[in-house]
Amino acid sequence: MAVTLADVAARAGVSAATVSRVLSGNYPVAGATRSRVLRAVEELEYVVNGPASALAAATSDLVGVLVNDIADPFFGIMASAVQSEMGPEKAGGKLAVVCNTGGSPQRELTYLTLLQRQRAAAVVLTGSAVEDPEHTAALATRLRRLAAAGTRVVLCGRPPLPEADGEGADGPGTAAPGAPDSTADAPLTVAFDNRGGARRLTGHLLSLGHRRVGYVAGPAERTTTRHRLEGHRSALADHAPELLADVERLTVHGAYDRSSGYDGALELLRREPGLTAVLAANDTVALGVCAALRDRGLRIPEDVSVAGFDDLPFSADAAPALTTVRIPLHEAGARAGRLALGRESAPPGCVATVRTELMARASTAPPRAGGAN
Template structure:
């Protein structure tokens, strides 16, 4: 009974926390519960009262408690979570993670956070219960409670292509988005274009902002003005490329070239140009970003910036498994893989 083992005030362990790591038994005593109850919380079991779970997890965070590797019986899984799972872009990422998982004898669990860039607590509880070898979050991140939950259970995680700044202590894999935007726009400038539009991705995403910043830098370096009216926001989907394309191409002083924030938006721009009777590249040059397989198949084949999605996913999978093998947690690792311009038939000199 709890009356025979009363909970200590939370402040009594403060000095000890600064000098040593608590054991599971010490956390149980301070929470006023049994060690098996703390173990249930660690293992994501549902049969714990919400108030008790909250109290125990607060102490786990305060102590910075991490399960020893020997305590953790891991499932042969890698958790891969997307904020949206509905495009060829996602398939390239899945392929990369599965390449590594297959070699390691692991399976991949896919989940979607329903468009949220930070998965909810229910998702984190489910992951804790599965006890995978690691978690890869694509274009997503974790809030402080989610990070603490996975860390306390010795479940490593890596953010792939982070939407925002993941923080210095969060391992992440990305691409040279700014360089890609620079290369795409510089290519159009070198072809002779002086009025170049841009269709960005979501402004809340770091990769999208970096690509547009590279676009701006290329124009400024060439001595060309950056016209805000030529930069329209999108959402990385075909429909936003189509809508933004119509707006750009219907303007009285329309651009002769457009840098689209990704290949899907570039394909939407193709559709808008066809609807308005414009030819690519004779009347309009188009550059995309990603180099998805469809970029080679469309007519005309799309000039685009290759983002090494499969290689990025492979690097994220190798990193999360390496973090799981280390006896001690490592400081955040940030890696960017190089982008490269792939010139095809959708770009040419501006119309005379």
């Protein structure tokens, strides 16, 4: 039997009129009440039917672009590139709206619900995903509803959902048990080769002779963090397996920001005063690492080599120029925009993997005898 508005009202402990107000979005409703109603909608998988359903199936000219932090150049570049494919000068131009989640999983889900209500033509989700089974399930449900309503969904810079990637990798894999046999309704994915890039970056430091290597990683619950750490440890296993015994001690986690790089570098020096190289979660974190090393009177790269990830615009102009891994963010964002508008054919298996490139610059060099002091 189909779930009714009354069923949702009963589950949420409110009136049917309140449920209607929450779903229409046209009337003010207390935040706690709205959350209860939306949770009931989610749990019961309630879908509006009848004439309202027909209306919801028609999409608007709105495209939602979800980012973790629009002030971060990583996300700003991708959002700008997506938007460049939507402008009024383009045939069938759309209105691209950037939704800043602040890294909050709940806010991500809320924006997706709001975009479904607005009958968005497309949604592009950028950046890493949170590795939490409950959130992943809720996210998959939201995206299925968007697709059912005619919204095209593209993931950019994050791995496919489990239904499209049974092995949890950056590329296509075997469908998870119970997943649909067809990928026709799966989100299109522009994934980054984070593992391969990190493997090359660590291999570069090992080839220079570094054996006391610290890592300032990103948030532990993020897919990008895990994939880059896996690439780092894969390089150690291949070229210097004896270093794996110390890898946990020489890894610290923090946010993807400068202050985390600063604090993380000081903690690594406390744990290993003879450190000769530091890998950073991204280029912004690397700037914080460099600042901490200088404040300790250490030279880069003479005393300690530093490497980042992403190749953001400031990386080549840092002093010294930062060794990093280049992700073609603008090209990836533009491709996501074209896929979102149906201007480019879907890649095989609905997943395209963007290759990364090692950019060896002046911030890395062979370690001097004795290491850091």
